[in-house]
Amino acid sequence: MKNQNGAAALRAALLANMRSGHWRAGDKLPTERELSETYQIGRAGVRQILAEAKERGLITQLVGSGTYVSKEAAALLEADDSEASGMHTSPAELMEARIIIEPMIANLIVRNGTSADFLRMEECCTRAENAGSMQEFEVWDGALHQAIADATHNTFIKQVFQLMNRVREQGDWGALKMRSLTPERRRAYELEHRALVNALKDRDEDGARGLIMEHLVHIRHNLLGY
Structure with missing residues (x-):
């Protein structure tokens, strides 16, 4: 893996x-x-x-x-972005969708996640924590969220997350994330990621759902101010 x-x-x-x-x-x-x-x-x-x-x-x-x-x-790449912008999604719209969708997948991960899935999540956490730049951290942050989606073993959910990661690659999201990502906030995200992965490993569906929601609300506040 x-x-x-x-x-x-x-x-x-x-x-x-x-x-x-x-x-x-x-x-x-x-x-x-x-x-x-x-x-x-x-x-x-x-x-x-x-x-x-x-x-x-x-x-x-x-x-x-x-x-x-x-x-x-x-x-x-600009042409690719233009094609994607045909369905352009603002950071606010993306966060709105994530807050609705992501907490709901905890049930699937608790039921379907394998030890290999959880090892993959842990590796993403470790690589993010050891990242030498904010840009590298963002790469591994995206990889973690995709690993979480893949652990559902649900093709439709995985495709939805791939689409969300494409939106995260768009300029609006990247610029906003880089402006808002201070060292203190990065460390907070790292701790939240670890807590979430541990809850999923423990098959704690309610705990994981709550941690996902808390993490996303934290991100929304840092990005959008509410």
Whole structure:
């Protein structure tokens, strides 16, 4: 499961770095070995993810030189964002939906979650806690919420969360989250994540539902002020 989780985080990090402008056209990406070590994914997995990015036109690879952000990457991602914005969701709308949906999945996780699912959640917590930047923390935060959704073992729920993660990648959400995410708030989120994962592991449905709601209300207050 570690490989699967690292792969999801690497995909998210590639997009986040390009969307934010941290990696610009012509910038050289870390080596396959560095990506493998950072995201704890095998070299074959790294190559597969880079191949997907290359197929999308986001990167170019030069034998003996390395991997670079393509000249077209920004325009391609902007086109993707424009397509997604056809169903553009504001941060307030996203939070409204999350507060309705997320507490309700505790029942499915308590019934269907496996030990591997809970190990995956714990790894996300650990990687978020050890993240060296707010951007890296946000990647692992998103991976944790996807791991929680995947633990329902319900295809529809997983697709809903994938859609919510796409909204989280949109500029409005990212900018608001980065502005609001102080070190103190980050630490509070980390503690809330740990408490939630522990409740789910203990099959404490009522406790987990309450912790999810508390966490989401906390996020809404920090993001939107109410």
